Amino acid sequence: MDSINKKGILMTLGMVFVSLTILAFANVILNNSETSESRIKEFAETERLYNLDRSLSSSISRIMKYPLNNTHKISFDGNVIDFKTEFQNITENPEVEIMRQINITNERLKKQAYVNFSKNYPLFGKNGNIVIDSSLGNPNSTVFYVDQNKSIFVEYVSYPANMIFLAGINEGNVKKINFTYKSDFMEPLLILANMSEVFSGACANCIEFVFNNYYLGSLINRTSYNISSTDTPPSLSALPFGIPFGFVQFFDLRVAAPTWINENRTLAINWVNLTYLLTSDAEEGLAITLPDVLVYNLADPVKTFDFAYYGYGDPAVKRLIGDTKIELQIFLEGDALKHEGTLVGPLSYSIDIPLLDTSGEGLRIEYIDQG
């Protein structure tokens, strides 16, 4: 009797032990399969996000490559940023068209791919820091950051402002800027340099600024100056016209056209400091504008950065005639061989989580630290 009881207990214990062993194995397999399944889903989801991001980046690159070649073109080779554009009326139609198409795309993507261009439009986004006279409001602009140093960017403000803003440049990161003006309609005349801010002689710590002005295919003049960002007066009261933000005139390039009787118009190259605005993307840098920056909205002087010709209040007169090709070559400091960066757009769209950064040229993915 005792022997039978012991055998029964042993058998029961044995079965419990075997069961527990199988249970333990099953648990391990269960955890493993669950982990494996979730990893596969994560992998598949990452693949989806990656392809979505790459296809959108590629699409933006193609929009820049084809339609925007008519309006502006930018490249970064070695340590030279090359930016070309035309200051002309005809850029208006393609730019407005692209803006509309991006608006439509934004609405459609929000519904279908959980993609939202809410951060900023990759092309012709609204500039929050600048106002182009009260009737036009904030202009549309396209920003190209230098990849390895996002404090430097080229901002192209589209028609009718016609402005190129070279932000974040200084004597420490840029050694030379080649400025080329070419027109068959508006003849470049005098270069008026503000000699209290600009040097024509030697300067130990300056950016060399070289004018190359062409008219009807012929070089009219080539002049070199030295400029320095530290020349910006720190005192607001010292600014011209009592304008309460950092604005210093460097050069005025007077241009004339046969149809303008006794009138010259001006392409201005000024130092503009927007850092007092305390917005995250406000910078100081060189602003190249046609027409000149001279008129300010006194009702809201802090945030206004108006454009008009000298003495021409009629908006219709602001229209340019013909086309003017502007090319800027910005030579960065340092060894060209060590510059392998690219130009990238600002954070422009989100695809659920994580947020993704898109590249203007080429394809790149960057997960944004949400902090």
Place this chain on the structure above:
Amino acid sequence: MKFKKGIIFSLDGAIAVTVVLIMLINTTYYFTTTSKESLSQTQIIKRGYDVLAMFDYFEQLDNVMRVITPSDDFVPNTTINGLNVSNYLPNGYEMTVFLDDARKTACGGCVLDSANAITALFNIEGLNEGGNLYFQVNAQLTAQTTTNPSFSVRHNGIDYALTGVCLTGACTYTTTSPITGLISGSGNQIQFVRDGSNDFTINWFRVLDDSGYTLSTATTAPDDRFIGTGERWYAAFDSNGHFEGLHRARFSVWIA
């Protein structure tokens, strides 16, 4: 006493066997699940993404959108002016590509001029989902008298403006806002309305984001094996290089 012990022993054994069986069933299930959702399946999907990326890289998606005519019921699967998946797909794989917004409805005799300020009513082909949807139209400007020539699309008495009109060639325009109240089926009618001074010939139109306007390559996916799917968006341009919007391409890929 002996009898009671026997019952307890039997019950004990039965419970143990039940527990073991439950464990075995669970183990088998998860073994099966693991092998079913294996990494090899994600590799199949990856092949599909790669093929679609190649089509996009070589601008074939954009090109085929232009090539498709209103009489096409499928996306051409030719190497030239088509999507030939076998050019990029490894042996043993099969794939179907779906192009959203690819179908075109012909607009025969759609002319807007001084004699025709508004066109006749045209039926929109069968919509599957309907709703508030953007509308695209391809037109040729035949006589220009103003700086920004345009026309509009009328649905249920409401006129919808189109994006900017390009000045040369046949261009593709999109309504600046979705057309509201489109119903599923073929009960939707539209008209084109002249801007008063410019002349156009309208070639075709389509509704965006409705599966009724999706075309695919002809291959049909089987239903007895794993089918991988994915999507990609691409920028489309008309024959003049005029950017006309983004469209979605999707795929189904499987092992043959």
